[in-house]
Amino acid sequence: MHELRIATDLVDMIEGYAAEAGLGAVHRVNVSFGQFIQIVPDLFETAFREAAAGTVAAGAEVDIEIIAAEMRCPGCGSQYIPSEDLKGCSVCGSSEIDIVHGKELFIKSIEGE
Numbered sequence: 341m342h343e344l345r346i347a348t349d350l351v352d353m354i355e356g357y358a359a360e361a362g363l364g365a366v367h368r369v370n371v372s373f374g375q376f377i378q379i380v381p382d383l384f385e386t387a388f389r390e391a392a393a394g395t396v397a398a399g400a401e402v403d404i405e406i407i408a409a410e411m412r413c414p415g416c417g418s419q420y421i422p423s424e425d426l427k428g429c430s431v432c433g434s435s436e437i438d439i440v441h442g443k444e445l446f447i448k449s450i451e452g453e
């Protein structure tokens with residue numbers, strides 16, 4: 341399961357951050373996912389609870405922010421929000437596209453004591 345693998349990686353990172361900050365328990369975790377990561381929030385929360393069991397993040401609440409996809413054409417420099425049927429740049433037609441936003445996967449912050 342996609343979500344469980346990501347949740348396990350994030351719990352590893354949270355344990356590192358908590359240790360650095362001297363936190364004995366993490367109560368809340370704020371995470372950001374790009375649209376292309378295709379996280380299902382409900383599945384992620386379930387996976388996170390499973391991955392966090394027995395760690396400092398056990399029982400922590402998860403707040404998920406989804407970052408909308410945004411593309412940029414390296415050819416003409418136009419920046420746009422991709423639509424389902426768009427295969428290339430809407431301005432010059434180039435099929436070479438850079439992803440500006442949408443592949444994010446990070447922890448914004450953690451709260452604990």
Ligand SMILES: [Zn+2]
Pocket residue numbers: 413414415416417418429430431432433434
């Ligand atoms: Zn273009």
